Amino acid sequence: MGAITIGCHLSTSAGFEAMGRTALEIGANTFAFFTRNPRGGSAKALDPRDVEALLTLMAEHGFGKLVAHAPYTMNLCSATERTVEFAREAMAGDLERMEALPGNYYNFHPGSHVRQGAGRGIELICEGLNQVLVPGQRTRVLLETMAGKGTEVGRSFEELARIIDGTRENQLLGVCLDTCHVSDAGYDVAGDLDGVLDEFDRVIGLDRLCALHLNDSKNPRGSHKDRHERIGEGTLGLDAFRAVVTNPRTRDLPMILETPNDLAGYRREIALLRGLAADVEE
Numbered sequence: 116m117g118a119i120t121i122g123c124h125l126s127t128s129a130g131f132e133a134m135g136r137t138a139l140e141i142g143a144n145t146f147a148f149f150t151r152n153p154r155g156g157s158a159k160a161l162d163p164r165d166v167e168a169l170l171t172l173m174a175e176h177g178f179g180k181l182v183a184h185a186p187y188t189m190n191l192c193s194a195t196e197r198t199v200e201f202a203r204e205a206m207a208g209d210l211e212r213m214e215a216l217p218g219n220y221y222n223f224h225p226g227s228h229v230r231q232g233a234g235r236g237i238e239l240i241c242e243g244l245n246q247v248l249v250p251g252q253r254t255r256v257l258l259e260t261m262a263g264k265g266t267e268v269g270r271s272f273e274e275l276a277r278i279i280d281g282t283r284e285n286q287l288l289g290v291c292l293d294t295c296h297v298s299d300a301g302y303d304v305a306g307d308l309d310g311v312l313d314e315f316d317r318v319i320g321l322d323r324l325c326a327l328h329l330n331d332s333k334n335p336r337g338s339h340k341d342r343h344e345r346i347g348e349g350t351l352g353l354d355a356f357r358a359v360v361t362n363p364r365t366r367d368l369p370m371i372l373e374t375p376n377d378l379a380g381y382r383r384e385i386a387l388l389r390g391l392a393a394d395v396e397e
């Protein structure tokens with residue numbers, strides 16, 4: 116059994132190779148990054164030499180799959196036509212650029228239906244994905260499990276399953292499970308990980324579970340809040356994460372920390388989680 120694949124969200128400001136080097140410095144063997152400014156706007160052109168340097172570094176150091184993150188402002192199911200149009204263009208552009216890093220993941224928040232109702236929201240998300248996903252693309256697109264704050268779509272496994280069912284090229288879709296979000300959404304991920312995974316398997320299918328966001332939560336289960344806390348310092352607690360990094364159904368997935376930390380804090384959390392995973396190996 117190999118070591119877990121774990122990292123955190125990193126800044127793209129110094130380029131791709133720099134993210135790989137930062138990951139190594141903090142003990143990570145994967146990472147997440149925004150494909151463009153999280154507040155929206157245009158994307159920087161990729162420097163092919165910089166991308167090549169990252170791919171070489173990843174191969175040399177046995178990195179797992181990266182989990183790129185779409186901007187938060189991208190809303191495929193907005194009530195405003197221009198916002199939907201921008202979201203589709205942004206996603207299409209991001210996926211085109213992700214082809215320079217083939218075989219990795221692109222994670223996005225399904226969207227907020229802004230009082231149009233979850234049904235209409237899901238319809239719009241499927242329309243967007245049907246327009247944007249290209250057969251043969253080498254990036255799998257991950258729907259993130261959401262806390263159900265406001266009018267967020269993706270607050271239940273059922274909603275994610277409906278998006279997958281309504282998308283033509285759905286072999287290109289997977290799910291990124293965020294531990295804070297699913298707890299805030301009401302699932303007992305801290306007390307009964309196996310029960311939650313059984314439910315996921317029944318509704319979506321575990322073959323779709325591709326990546327994890329590891330975050331503790333500032334709020335109790337079912338609060339629909341989405342406030343991340345450091346690992347072990349929130350309502351989920353350390354035992355919840357011990358379960359995630361050792362469970363045979365989750366321990367081999369890429370795990371991304373989005374906890375309130377600086378790089379030194381991430382380095383400590385990565386070491387902590389590697390330690391918890393290693394305790395039961397052998």
Ligand SMILES: [Zn+2]
Pocket residue numbers: 184224259
């Ligand atoms: Zn996210």
